[in-house]
Amino acid sequence: MLDPQLIRQQLPEITEKLALRGFTVEQEQLAQLETARKQQQIETERLQNERNQRSKSIGQAKSKGVDISPLLAEVAELGEQLKANETALANIQTQLNQILMGMPNLPHETVPIGQGETDNQEIRRWGTIPTFSFSPKDHVDLGTQLNGLDFETATKITGTRFVILRGELARLHRALIQFMLDLHTQHHGYTEVYVPYLVNQDSLLGTGQLPKFAEDLFHIPSQNYYLIPTAEVPVTNIAREVIWAEENLPTKFVAHTPCFRSEAGNYGKDTRGMIRQHQFEKVELVQLVKPSESYNALEELTQHAETVLQRLELPYRVVSLCTADLGFSSAKTYDLEVWLPAQQKYREISSCSNFEAFQARRMKARWRETRTQKINLLHTLNGSSLAVGRTLVALLENYQDENGRIFIPSVLQGYLGGNTHIG
RNA sequence: GGAGAAAUGGCCGAGUGGUCGAAGGCGCUCCCCUGCUAAGGGAGUAUGGGUCAAAAGCUCAUCGAGGGUUCAAAUCCCUCUUUCUCCGCCA
Secondary structure (H helix, E strand, O other), X not given: OOOHHHHHHOHHHHHHHHHOOOOOOOHHHHHHHHHHHHHHHHHXXXXXXXXXXXXXXXXXXXXXXXXXXXXXXXXXXXXXXXXXXXXXHHHHHHHHHHHHHOOOOXXXXXXXXXXXXXXXEEEEEEXXXXXXXXXXXXXXXXXXXXXXXXXXXXXXXXOOOOXXXXXXXXXXXXXXXXXXXXHHHHHOOOEEOOOOOEEOHHHHHHHOOOOOOHHHOOEEOOOOEEEOOOXXXXXXXXXXXXXXXXXXXXXXXXXXXXXXXXXXXXXXXXXXXXXXXXXXEEEEEEEEEOHHHHHHHHHHHHHHHHHHHHHOOOOEEEEEOOOOOOOOOOOEEEEEEEEEOOOOEEEEEEEXXXXXXXXXXXXXXXEEOOOOOOEEEOEEEEEEEEEHHHHHHHHHHHOEOOOOOEEOOHHHHHHHOOOOEEO
16 A cells, blocks of 8 residues: 555655556546545544544543533534534545555656556576587477476366376475575575465555455455465464564565466466465565565565576576556566576566565554654565466476486485486 | 353553543663662653654554444443463363
């Protein structure tokens, strides 16, 4: 959520900035509501004050044994008037809140301005794109040939966009998770957390998936719980309604969780293979930091995700998402895109974002400065490190040989009993 | 799932209709005293919002959450949530 103060004071500027991301602010409606709010709130509080004063004097009169019935007569209609005003105020505030909760974050000044995906800005590339003396297969063919990927059975068990991993591929998948967690906990200073995979609405409102993106989520109506679309939701919400001591900042969490996405609106996209599934695993990095540190933290966190790709020796590039491509809650996002030989393309494998105070304001995640004892909103960041399914795809495709055997990068061999190949 | 008990500020804990945003204690901060230490004395110490250019000030809200009764609710009523104890079931 944006700062309501800012919206009152700088509505035109905000409108302009949000237009860069393709969001239209209903300025007039907002301004009208705000005027009504101010008027209504002042009047309501005046009535509340009057009630409080009078109640107090009734109490005092009564304790002195004075007859209070004339006083009671005086306040007769006050109650109704007050109730009507309170209701009206609550109404306006609900409307305002709905609008505010539906407004995306302001893009940071360093975010490239653009209309869509093609305007994203490549920041750097790493690694060498592999060349093959044969025509490389895609991960579906490779996985099927290894008897390690089975989409048909998963479809029977559940439906489309699910997969079964078998044997060495399942093991490799697990090894990736283990490797990533070990890297971040042992070398990058993250604390591993295990979190719920079902969350309530407040958590999703906090990180920004709700109220706008309900259709992307799997919902369990009987309890009104949702399956998490990313570990970002439960992990960041650890900080909800908490005031963190300065000495505990930055706090860095890493979690491995499955992620569930309904992929509504993506029916035709990436229907083949493991790229876009309803259920996938991810290792997620989350940082809670002081506002002054958050852009350094974004660079650092992105580096941490890149390190995974580097150790796996997978070629990738870093892209700064343009204003139009930015996620709802994000002020700035770097995507990591790994090279997929079968597609001859870089494909997203990680997304690292600084949300500034946007999520923190929604979830009342704050910190107290030791010196001044002042309380302020903290800044939240997260990034995938990495999407495990897509990493598996990248390994299969980049490390295949002519016979469909898969080379295992050295950092993973220890997790796979020293094996150097699959198949 | 059943039965019972509970939820108050950083912590402990008092408070069953009025002057209570809340006694007292602990902790913490600052000051004084004490030639170290210990002890002692004093002051302060919740959060969010509105108003205001801003500060001060004024004001509103908040005692697990939401509703209700009342001129007035931490206190009475209803619903929900969570925690604890016992029973059942279960990994």
